[in-house]
Amino acid sequence: DGGITQSPKYLFRKEGQNVTLSCEQNLNHDAMYWYRQDPGQGLRLIYYSQIVNDFQKGDIAEGYSVSREKKESFPLTVTSAQKNPTAFYLCASSSLGGSSLSGANVLTFGAGSRLTVL
Amino acid sequence: AQSVTQPDIHITVSEGASLELRCNYSYGATPYLFWYVQSPGQGLQLLLKYFSGDTLVQGIKGFEAEFKRSQSSFNLRKPSVHWSDAAEYFCAVGERGAGNMLTFGGGTRLMVKP
Numbered sequence: 001d002g003g004i005t006q007s008p009k010y011l012f013r014k015e016g017q018n019v020t021l022s023c024e025q026n027l028n029h030d031a032m033y034w035y036r037q038d039p040g041q042g043l044r045l046i047y048y049s050q051i052v053n054d055f056q057k058g059d060i061a062e063g064y065s066v067s068r069e070k071k072e073s074f075p076l077t078v079t080s081a082q083k084n085p086t087a088f089y090l091c092a093s094s095s096l097g098g099s100s101l102s103g104a105n106v107l108t109f110g111a112g113s114r115l116t117v118l
Numbered sequence: 119a120q121s122v123t124q125p126d127i128h129i130t131v132s133e134g135a136s137l138e139l140r141c142n143y144s145y146g147a148t149p150y151l152f153w154y155v156q157s158p159g160q161g162l163q164l165l166l167k168y169f170s171g172d173t174l175v176q177g178i179k180g181f182e183a184e185f186k187r188s189q190s191s192f193n194l195r196k197p198s199v200h201w202s203d204a205a206e207y208f209c210a211v212g213e214r215g216a217g218n219m220l221t222f223g224g225g226t227r228l229m230v231k232p
Contacts, residue, residue: 058219
């Protein structure tokens with residue numbers, strides 16, 4: 001089945017450590033996104049990528065880094081510079097272009113990764 | 119910049135009762151509008167979307183939403199709630215031509231009483 005796989009589902013980190021969250025999709029989508037979810041704040045965009053080897057900062061990119069070396073993969077690294085990294089992280093993907101009927105502009109989400117800093 | 123407001127953080131309804139979740143957006147033109155549902159510890163699932171045309175859109179699981187341009191609203195409704203509908207619901211707005219970036223509301227947590 002086509003979909004988005006995020007791993008690990010739960011991750012614990014000590015302060016000062018970098019951690020990398022994995023996101024893989026087999027939907028042949030061009031665009032991929034990382035969102036952060038905190039209680040009562042909805043989802044906030046961290047980074048997005050519309051094409052391989054290119055990505056853009058979202059609203060809360062500070063303390064995070066990404067790469068897009070393959071179309072299927074968009075890993076997120078939470079660095080030690082992120083002051084409050086404990087959160088639920090969601091990866092999403094979508095097709096680009098086409099018409100609304102083709103599913104463009106609709107995001108498909110992974111099941112999420114919960115990061116806790118000890 | 120666009121924004122989305124979901125005024126109700128928590129809503130409790132009895133099973134079998136009707137439901138309306140409110141969503142108001144701020145955007146200069148006609149946006150793309152979405153409702154997503156999230157079960158605890160899970161990702162988001164698309165319930166329905168509005169791109170153009172008929173302002174009343176039908177979604178999965180018996181949900182519908184109505185786009186009202188004059189009120190900048192896109193409220194989600196269901197005539198009879200089931201216990202399995204208990205979840206968190208997110209309204210989102212997308213900007214046309216902006217590469218599918220969505221702005222999400224803060225979410226409404228729905229609890230269903232037996």
